[in-house]
Amino acid sequence: MKNLKMSIAVMLLLAVSFTNAQEKEKMNHDHGDMKMDHSSMKMDKMNPNAEAVLADYFMLKDALVGDDTKKAAQAGTKLMASLKAFDTKSYSKEEQKELADIIEDATEHAEHISESAIDHQREHFKTLSKDITDMVAITGTKSTLYEQFCPMYDKGSAWLSTSNEVKNPYYGSKMLKCGKVQKTIQ
Amino acid sequence: MKILKIIAIIALVGFVGIQFIPTERNQSYTVPETDFMLVHNVPETIQKKLQVSCYDCHSNNTQYPWYNKIQPAAWFLEDHIKEGKAELNFNEWDSLSSRRKSSKLRSIIKQIESGEMPLDSYTLIHKDAKFSEAEAEELINFITQLKDSL
Numbered sequence: 568m569k570n571l572k573m574s575i576a577v578m579l580l581l582a583v584s585f586t587n588a589q590e591k592e593k594m595n596h597d598h599g600d601m602k603m604d605h606s607s608m609k610m611d612k613m614n615p616n617a618e619a620v621l622a623d624y625f626m627l628k629d630a631l632v633g634d635d636t637k638k639a640a641q642a643g644t645k646l647m648a649s650l651k652a653f654d655t656k657s658y659s660k661e662e663q664k665e666l667a668d669i670i671e672d673a674t675e676h677a678e679h680i681s682e683s684a685i686d687h688q689r690e691h692f693k694t695l696s697k698d699i700t701d702m703v704a705i706t707g708t709k710s711t712l713y714e715q716f717c718p719m720y721d722k723g724s725a726w727l728s729t730s731n732e733v734k735n736p737y738y739g740s741k742m743l744k745c746g747k748v749q750k751t752i753q
Numbered sequence: 754m755k756i757l758k759i760i761a762i763i764a765l766v767g768f769v770g771i772q773f774i775p776t777e778r779n780q781s782y783t784v785p786e787t788d789f790m791l792v793h794n795v796p797e798t799i800q801k802k803l804q805v806s807c808y809d810c811h812s813n814n815t816q817y818p819w820y821n822k823i824q825p826a827a828w829f830l831e832d833h834i835k836e837g838k839a840e841l842n843f844n845e846w847d848s849l850s851s852r853r854k855s856s857k858l859r860s861i862i863k864q865i866e867s868g869e870m871p872l873d874s875y876t877l878i879h880k881d882a883k884f885s886e887a888e889a890e891e892l893i894n895f896i897t898q899l900k901d902s903l
Contacts, residue, residue: 668850675856690863694856701852 617706619649624699631736636685643681650674673698696726717746771824776831781813787847806871806882810837812844851903858900
Protein backbone atom coordinates (compact mmCIF):
# COMPACT_ATOMS: atom_id res chain seq x y z
CA MET A 568 0.00 0.00 0.00
CA LYS A 569 2.86 2.31 0.82
CA ASN A 570 4.33 1.51 -2.56
CA LEU A 571 1.14 2.44 -4.29
CA LYS A 572 0.98 5.81 -2.55
CA MET A 573 4.58 6.48 -3.44
CA SER A 574 4.11 5.72 -7.09
CA ILE A 575 1.00 7.85 -7.32
CA ALA A 576 2.93 10.74 -5.82
CA VAL A 577 5.80 10.22 -8.23
CA MET A 578 3.52 10.11 -11.23
CA LEU A 579 1.74 13.27 -10.22
CA LEU A 580 5.04 15.05 -9.78
CA LEU A 581 6.15 13.89 -13.19
CA ALA A 582 2.90 15.05 -14.72
CA VAL A 583 3.21 18.49 -13.16
CA SER A 584 6.82 18.96 -14.16
CA PHE A 585 6.08 17.86 -17.68
CA THR A 586 3.32 20.44 -18.02
CA ASN A 587 5.70 23.05 -16.67
CA ALA A 588 8.35 22.11 -19.14
CA GLN A 589 5.87 22.50 -21.97
CA GLU A 590 4.95 25.96 -20.78
CA LYS A 591 8.59 26.97 -20.59
CA GLU A 592 9.23 25.75 -24.06
CA LYS A 593 6.42 27.94 -25.31
CA MET A 594 7.91 30.98 -23.63
CA ASN A 595 11.30 30.32 -25.07
CA HIS A 596 9.85 30.37 -28.54
CA ASP A 597 8.61 33.88 -28.04
CA HIS A 598 12.10 35.14 -27.39
CA GLY A 599 13.23 33.91 -30.75
CA ASP A 600 12.78 36.97 -32.86
CA MET A 601 14.83 39.68 -31.32
CA LYS A 602 15.48 42.33 -33.86
CA MET A 603 18.90 43.60 -34.75
CA ASP A 604 18.86 47.27 -34.20
CA HIS A 605 21.60 48.74 -36.27
CA SER A 606 20.21 50.64 -39.20
CA SER A 607 22.31 49.79 -42.18
CA MET A 608 23.11 52.58 -44.53
CA LYS A 609 21.96 52.01 -48.00
CA MET A 610 25.00 52.03 -50.14
CA ASP A 611 24.47 51.80 -53.80
CA LYS A 612 23.99 48.17 -54.86
CA MET A 613 25.49 46.89 -51.69
CA ASN A 614 23.43 45.69 -48.81
CA PRO A 615 25.34 43.48 -46.37
CA ASN A 616 22.11 41.69 -45.42
CA ALA A 617 21.32 40.85 -49.00
CA GLU A 618 24.91 39.82 -49.68
CA ALA A 619 24.79 37.45 -46.70
CA VAL A 620 21.57 35.89 -48.01
CA LEU A 621 23.11 35.54 -51.45
CA ALA A 622 26.27 33.94 -50.05
CA ASP A 623 24.19 31.26 -48.31
CA TYR A 624 22.03 30.79 -51.38
CA PHE A 625 25.13 30.16 -53.51
CA MET A 626 26.50 27.74 -50.93
CA LEU A 627 23.21 25.88 -51.21
CA LYS A 628 23.27 25.98 -55.00
CA ASP A 629 26.81 24.58 -55.09
CA ALA A 630 25.86 21.82 -52.66
CA LEU A 631 22.98 20.80 -54.95
CA VAL A 632 25.27 20.94 -57.98
CA GLY A 633 27.55 18.55 -56.09
CA ASP A 634 24.64 16.25 -55.10
CA ASP A 635 25.54 16.89 -51.48
CA THR A 636 22.37 16.63 -49.37
CA LYS A 637 24.10 17.23 -46.08
CA LYS A 638 25.87 20.36 -47.17
CA ALA A 639 22.67 21.62 -48.77
CA ALA A 640 20.86 21.09 -45.49
CA GLN A 641 23.53 23.05 -43.65
CA ALA A 642 23.29 25.84 -46.19
CA GLY A 643 19.53 25.81 -45.67
CA THR A 644 20.01 26.36 -41.95
CA LYS A 645 22.49 29.17 -42.57
CA LEU A 646 20.13 30.75 -45.04
CA MET A 647 17.32 30.73 -42.49
CA ALA A 648 19.58 32.70 -40.15
CA SER A 649 20.70 35.25 -42.73
CA LEU A 650 17.11 35.78 -43.85
CA LYS A 651 16.05 36.36 -40.29
CA ALA A 652 18.82 38.91 -39.79
CA PHE A 653 17.73 40.83 -42.87
CA ASP A 654 16.96 44.39 -41.83
CA THR A 655 14.65 46.07 -44.34
CA LYS A 656 14.38 49.46 -42.64
CA SER A 657 16.38 51.31 -45.26
CA TYR A 658 13.83 50.51 -47.96
CA SER A 659 10.59 52.23 -48.89
CA LYS A 660 7.32 51.06 -47.33
CA GLU A 661 6.34 49.20 -50.44
CA GLU A 662 9.72 47.54 -50.82
CA GLN A 663 9.64 46.58 -47.16
CA LYS A 664 6.34 44.85 -47.65
CA GLU A 665 7.58 42.99 -50.68
CA LEU A 666 10.82 42.04 -48.94
CA ALA A 667 8.98 40.80 -45.86
CA ASP A 668 6.87 38.62 -48.11
CA ILE A 669 9.94 37.30 -49.93
CA ILE A 670 11.76 36.64 -46.66
CA GLU A 671 8.82 34.77 -45.18
CA ASP A 672 8.48 32.59 -48.23
CA ALA A 673 12.22 32.00 -48.62
CA THR A 674 12.58 31.13 -44.95
CA GLU A 675 10.00 28.41 -45.30
CA HIS A 676 11.81 26.92 -48.27
CA ALA A 677 15.16 27.15 -46.49
CA GLU A 678 13.65 25.37 -43.51
CA HIS A 679 12.38 22.51 -45.66
CA ILE A 680 15.74 22.30 -47.39
CA SER A 681 17.46 22.04 -44.02
CA GLU A 682 15.54 18.87 -43.17
CA SER A 683 14.81 17.03 -46.40
CA ALA A 684 16.22 14.54 -48.87
CA ILE A 685 17.79 15.89 -52.05
CA ASP A 686 14.76 15.57 -54.34
CA HIS A 687 12.73 17.59 -51.93
CA GLN A 688 15.55 20.08 -51.47
CA ARG A 689 15.60 20.66 -55.21
CA GLU A 690 11.85 21.18 -55.35
CA HIS A 691 12.12 23.90 -52.75
CA PHE A 692 15.23 25.33 -54.36
CA LYS A 693 13.15 26.16 -57.41
CA THR A 694 10.73 28.43 -55.58
CA LEU A 695 13.51 29.73 -53.38
CA SER A 696 15.40 30.81 -56.50
CA LYS A 697 12.40 32.84 -57.60
CA ASP A 698 12.29 34.52 -54.19
CA ILE A 699 15.99 35.33 -54.22
CA THR A 700 15.77 36.67 -57.77
CA ASP A 701 12.93 38.97 -56.71
CA MET A 702 14.97 40.04 -53.69
CA VAL A 703 17.93 40.99 -55.87
CA ALA A 704 15.59 43.00 -58.10
CA ILE A 705 14.95 45.20 -55.06
CA THR A 706 18.27 45.15 -53.24
CA GLY A 707 20.72 44.91 -56.10
CA THR A 708 24.07 43.23 -55.54
CA LYS A 709 27.73 44.08 -55.77
CA SER A 710 28.58 41.28 -58.18
CA THR A 711 27.32 40.32 -61.59
CA LEU A 712 24.84 37.45 -61.43
CA TYR A 713 23.64 35.13 -64.11
CA GLU A 714 20.11 33.82 -64.20
CA GLN A 715 20.29 30.37 -65.70
CA PHE A 716 17.49 28.18 -66.92
CA CYS A 717 16.98 24.46 -67.35
CA PRO A 718 13.98 23.67 -69.56
CA MET A 719 13.79 20.06 -68.38
CA TYR A 720 13.36 20.27 -64.63
CA ASP A 721 9.71 20.63 -63.60
CA LYS A 722 8.57 22.27 -66.84
CA GLY A 723 11.46 24.71 -66.76
CA SER A 724 13.29 26.06 -63.74
CA ALA A 725 15.67 28.92 -63.15
CA TRP A 726 18.42 29.64 -60.65
CA LEU A 727 21.09 32.25 -59.98
CA SER A 728 24.83 31.84 -60.33
CA THR A 729 27.90 34.02 -59.97
CA SER A 730 29.46 32.37 -62.98
CA ASN A 731 28.17 32.26 -66.53
CA GLU A 732 29.23 28.65 -66.84
CA VAL A 733 26.20 26.38 -66.43
CA LYS A 734 26.29 23.86 -63.61
CA ASN A 735 22.85 22.49 -63.01
CA PRO A 736 21.70 22.36 -59.36
CA TYR A 737 18.48 20.51 -60.22
CA TYR A 738 20.20 17.49 -61.72
CA GLY A 739 23.74 17.67 -60.39
CA SER A 740 26.06 15.09 -61.88
CA LYS A 741 23.18 13.48 -63.77
CA MET A 742 22.92 16.38 -66.19
CA LEU A 743 25.42 18.94 -65.05
CA LYS A 744 25.46 20.94 -68.27
CA CYS A 745 21.75 21.15 -68.91
CA GLY A 746 20.64 24.76 -69.17
CA LYS A 747 21.63 28.16 -70.45
CA VAL A 748 22.18 31.68 -69.24
CA GLN A 749 18.94 33.56 -69.82
CA LYS A 750 19.75 36.85 -68.18
CA THR A 751 22.67 38.79 -66.78
CA ILE A 752 21.95 40.80 -63.64
CA GLN A 753 24.34 43.65 -62.93
CA MET B 754 6.29 -11.57 -8.31
CA LYS B 755 6.24 -8.52 -6.11
CA ILE B 756 8.37 -6.59 -8.62
CA LEU B 757 5.93 -7.37 -11.41
CA LYS B 758 3.08 -6.13 -9.32
CA ILE B 759 4.89 -2.89 -8.59
CA ILE B 760 5.69 -2.36 -12.25
CA ALA B 761 2.08 -2.98 -13.19
CA ILE B 762 0.89 -0.52 -10.59
CA ILE B 763 3.37 2.14 -11.72
CA ALA B 764 2.33 1.66 -15.32
CA LEU B 765 -1.33 1.93 -14.42
CA VAL B 766 -0.79 4.98 -12.28
CA GLY B 767 1.33 6.51 -15.01
CA PHE B 768 -1.37 5.93 -17.56
CA VAL B 769 -3.98 7.46 -15.28
CA GLY B 770 -1.61 10.29 -14.35
CA ILE B 771 -0.93 11.44 -17.89
CA GLN B 772 -4.65 11.72 -18.51
CA PHE B 773 -4.60 14.86 -16.37
CA ILE B 774 -2.18 16.67 -18.65
CA PRO B 775 -4.24 19.11 -20.66
CA THR B 776 -4.12 19.20 -24.46
CA GLU B 777 -5.14 21.99 -26.76
CA ARG B 778 -8.30 21.29 -28.70
CA ASN B 779 -8.51 22.30 -32.30
CA GLN B 780 -12.16 23.15 -32.64
CA SER B 781 -14.00 26.06 -34.16
CA TYR B 782 -17.57 26.32 -35.28
CA THR B 783 -17.18 29.19 -37.66
CA VAL B 784 -15.45 29.19 -41.01
CA PRO B 785 -13.64 32.48 -41.59
CA GLU B 786 -13.99 34.43 -44.81
CA THR B 787 -10.43 33.63 -45.67
CA ASP B 788 -11.20 29.94 -46.11
CA PHE B 789 -9.88 28.30 -49.26
CA MET B 790 -13.33 27.04 -50.30
CA LEU B 791 -14.90 30.45 -49.83
CA VAL B 792 -12.43 32.43 -51.89
CA HIS B 793 -12.02 29.96 -54.72
CA ASN B 794 -14.62 28.22 -56.77
CA VAL B 795 -13.82 24.66 -55.76
CA PRO B 796 -15.75 21.80 -57.42
CA GLU B 797 -17.87 19.87 -54.95
CA THR B 798 -16.01 16.58 -55.26
CA ILE B 799 -12.74 18.32 -54.47
CA GLN B 800 -14.31 20.22 -51.60
CA LYS B 801 -15.40 16.97 -50.02
CA LYS B 802 -12.06 15.35 -50.55
CA LEU B 803 -10.17 18.27 -49.03
CA GLN B 804 -12.49 18.28 -46.07
CA VAL B 805 -12.06 14.57 -45.40
CA SER B 806 -8.39 14.23 -46.27
CA CYS B 807 -6.81 17.54 -45.30
CA TYR B 808 -8.91 19.72 -43.04
CA ASP B 809 -8.44 17.67 -39.87
CA CYS B 810 -4.86 18.90 -39.59
CA HIS B 811 -4.88 21.87 -41.94
CA SER B 812 -7.76 23.93 -40.59
CA ASN B 813 -9.05 25.29 -37.29
CA ASN B 814 -11.50 22.48 -36.89
CA THR B 815 -10.65 18.84 -36.38
CA GLN B 816 -13.19 16.03 -36.53
CA TYR B 817 -11.67 14.18 -33.64
CA PRO B 818 -11.67 10.38 -33.50
CA TRP B 819 -13.10 8.59 -30.45
CA TYR B 820 -9.71 8.12 -28.80
CA ASN B 821 -8.87 11.80 -29.00
CA LYS B 822 -9.10 12.38 -25.28
CA ILE B 823 -6.97 9.46 -24.24
CA GLN B 824 -3.26 10.04 -23.66
CA PRO B 825 -0.82 9.49 -25.18
CA ALA B 826 -2.91 9.44 -28.38
CA ALA B 827 -4.08 12.98 -27.70
CA TRP B 828 -0.51 14.27 -27.67
CA PHE B 829 0.23 12.60 -30.91
CA LEU B 830 -2.82 14.22 -32.50
CA GLU B 831 -2.11 17.61 -30.98
CA ASP B 832 1.41 17.55 -32.31
CA HIS B 833 0.36 16.65 -35.83
CA ILE B 834 -2.39 19.24 -35.91
CA LYS B 835 -0.06 21.96 -34.67
CA GLU B 836 2.53 21.11 -37.25
CA GLY B 837 -0.05 20.77 -40.00
CA LYS B 838 -1.60 24.13 -39.29
CA ALA B 839 1.76 25.85 -39.12
CA GLU B 840 2.56 24.52 -42.56
CA LEU B 841 -0.80 25.27 -44.12
CA ASN B 842 -4.13 26.39 -42.73
CA PHE B 843 -6.90 26.29 -45.31
CA ASN B 844 -9.10 28.44 -43.09
CA GLU B 845 -6.62 31.31 -43.33
CA TRP B 846 -5.83 30.86 -46.96
CA ASP B 847 -6.74 34.31 -48.21
CA SER B 848 -4.53 36.04 -45.68
CA LEU B 849 -1.52 34.78 -47.62
CA SER B 850 0.16 36.90 -50.26
CA SER B 851 0.05 35.59 -53.81
CA ARG B 852 3.71 34.60 -53.51
CA ARG B 853 2.90 32.50 -50.46
CA LYS B 854 -0.20 31.04 -52.08
CA SER B 855 1.75 30.01 -55.12
CA SER B 856 4.39 28.34 -52.92
CA LYS B 857 1.74 26.50 -50.94
CA LEU B 858 -0.10 25.32 -54.02
CA ARG B 859 3.13 24.02 -55.44
CA SER B 860 3.80 22.15 -52.23
CA ILE B 861 0.29 20.68 -52.23
CA ILE B 862 0.84 19.34 -55.73
CA LYS B 863 4.21 17.83 -54.80
CA GLN B 864 2.90 16.28 -51.61
CA ILE B 865 -0.05 14.64 -53.34
CA GLU B 866 2.07 13.54 -56.30
CA SER B 867 4.64 11.88 -54.08
CA GLY B 868 1.97 10.39 -51.81
CA GLU B 869 3.53 11.99 -48.75
CA MET B 870 0.22 13.53 -47.82
CA PRO B 871 -2.12 12.52 -46.34
CA LEU B 872 0.20 10.87 -43.81
CA ASP B 873 0.19 7.09 -43.61
CA SER B 874 -0.50 7.27 -39.90
CA TYR B 875 -3.64 9.21 -40.75
CA THR B 876 -4.94 7.10 -43.60
CA LEU B 877 -4.36 3.99 -41.52
CA ILE B 878 -7.38 4.99 -39.48
CA HIS B 879 -9.13 7.28 -41.96
CA LYS B 880 -9.41 4.95 -44.90
CA ASP B 881 -11.59 7.41 -46.78
CA ALA B 882 -8.84 10.04 -46.62
CA LYS B 883 -6.72 8.12 -49.11
CA PHE B 884 -6.47 9.47 -52.63
CA SER B 885 -7.29 7.15 -55.48
CA GLU B 886 -5.28 7.76 -58.62
CA ALA B 887 -8.21 9.51 -60.26
CA GLU B 888 -8.85 11.67 -57.21
CA ALA B 889 -5.20 12.66 -57.01
CA GLU B 890 -5.19 13.58 -60.67
CA GLU B 891 -8.36 15.63 -60.35
CA LEU B 892 -6.99 17.55 -57.40
CA ILE B 893 -3.59 18.13 -58.99
CA ASN B 894 -5.22 19.44 -62.16
CA PHE B 895 -7.40 21.78 -60.19
CA ILE B 896 -4.56 23.08 -58.04
CA THR B 897 -2.31 23.52 -61.06
CA GLN B 898 -4.96 25.59 -62.81
CA LEU B 899 -5.48 27.65 -59.72
CA LYS B 900 -1.76 28.24 -59.38
CA ASP B 901 -1.43 29.34 -62.99
CA SER B 902 -4.32 31.76 -62.56
CA LEU B 903 -2.79 33.51 -59.55
